[in-house]
Amino acid sequence: MTAKILDGKALAEEIRGEVATGVAEMKQNHGVPPGLAAVLVGDDPASAIYVRNKRRACDEVGMVSDTIVLPADTTTEQVLKTVQQLNDDPRFHGILVQLPLPDQVDELAIIESINPDKDVDGLHPFNVGKLVQGRADFIPGTPFGIQQILMRNGHDPAGANVVVCGRSDIVGKPMALLLMQRAEGANATVTVCHTHTKNMAEITRQADILIAAIGRPNVITADMVKEGAVVIDVGINRVDDASRRRGYRLVGDVDFAAVSEKAAAITPVPGGVGPMTIAMLLVNTLTATRLTIHEKDS
Numbered sequence: 035m036t037a038k039i040l041d042g043k044a045l046a047e048e049i050r051g052e053v054a055t056g057v058a059e060m061k062q063n064h065g066v067p068p069g070l071a072a073v074l075v076g077d078d079p080a081s082a083i084y085v086r087n088k089r090r091a092c093d094e095v096g097m098v099s100d101t102i103v104l105p106a107d108t109t110t111e112q113v114l115k116t117v118q119q120l121n122d123d124p125r126f127h128g129i130l131v132q133l134p135l136p137d138q139v140d141e142l143a144i145i146e147s148i149n150p151d152k153d154v155d156g157l158h159p160f161n162v163g164k165l166v167q168g169r170a171d172f173i174p175g176t177p178f179g180i181q182q183i184l185m186r187n188g189h190d191p192a193g194a195n196v197v198v199c200g201r202s203d204i205v206g207k208p209m210a211l212l213l214m215q216r217a218e219g220a221n222a223t224v225t226v227c228h229t230h231t232k233n234m235a236e237i238t239r240q241a242d243i244l245i246a247a248i249g250r251p252n253v254i255t256a257d258m259v260k261e262g263a264v265v266i267d268v269g270i271n272r273v274d275d276a277s278r279r280r281g282y283r284l285v286g287d288v289d290f291a292a293v294s295e296k297a298a299a300i301t302p303v304p305g306g307v308g309p310m311t312i313a314m315l316l317v318n319t320l321t322a323t324r325l326t327i328h329e330k331d332s
């Protein structure tokens with residue numbers, strides 16, 4: 035079997051088009067342009083690229099956007115102050131603090147300081163709790179994007195064995211929570227594997243849908259995948275490649291060449307999950323804006 039490639043880039047473009055329509059309506063009907071503020075602390079090149087892409091995507095759909103860049107030695111108190119200013123700024127309906135933060139910054143304190151109504155990353159404990167209860171306003175961008183990739187390509191997870199490899203707060207945990215809900219686009223039987231899992235290959239071979247969010251290149255090999263499975267690769271890993279001008283190339287957590295001979299469908303890296311994360315962030319920002327309008331109306 036040669037896998038169908040699940041094109042996240044094209045799907046993200048489609049979703050950004052839908053968001054652009056929603057933004058235009060919001061401006062026309064309510065005079066409110068949705069706004070997203072990003073906070074970037076330090077000079078990690080990968081984070082800077084993410085934030086630049088987010089800003090570009092906001093501009094493209096007609097949203098207001100701003101990026102606050104703080105130096106690498108910024109303290110927790112200084113980041114808290116910046117978040118507070120953004121909480122109070124009515125131009126911004128969504129706030130995103132790019133993670134990871136430098137070691138001296140208390141990441142959980144920062145996430146908790148974001149107004150939950152503006153927490154378009156869905157990482158505030160209040161919003162995580164709502165996700166647990168199946169009534170989330172903001173689903174974190176990567177799991178939300180993966181759910182869209184599955185649904186819009188005809189791979190409804192209902193009743194499927196889904197195996198999630200990875201248990202991060204940003205991807206693995208919310209992914210498992212989302213797909214186990216009693217809801218459309220969910221109703222899966224979910225298993226989560228992590229660094230302490232014994233016989234991971236035995237478990238991944240049971241997966242109808244396998245989601246790799248490990249953060250190490252080529253960990254998922256063909257022998258770990260069931261014939262005909264749908265494979266979602268969340269990894270974005272840099273590996274040295276002297277033949278490239280920049281000296282590296284991006285690969286996923288999945289051995290793409292071998293696994294795509296066995297899977298029914300697979301996401302590429304790049305161009306799979308990555309672009310969807312940003313598209314769903316825009317969806318969440320539009321939702322946050324709509325919720326402020328409905329509050330005013332009620």
Ligand code: GUN
Pocket residue numbers: 130131132133134155175176204311
């Ligand atoms: N760093 C990598 N992915 C993400 C994300 O989705 N949100 C935030 N805030 N930081 C990230």
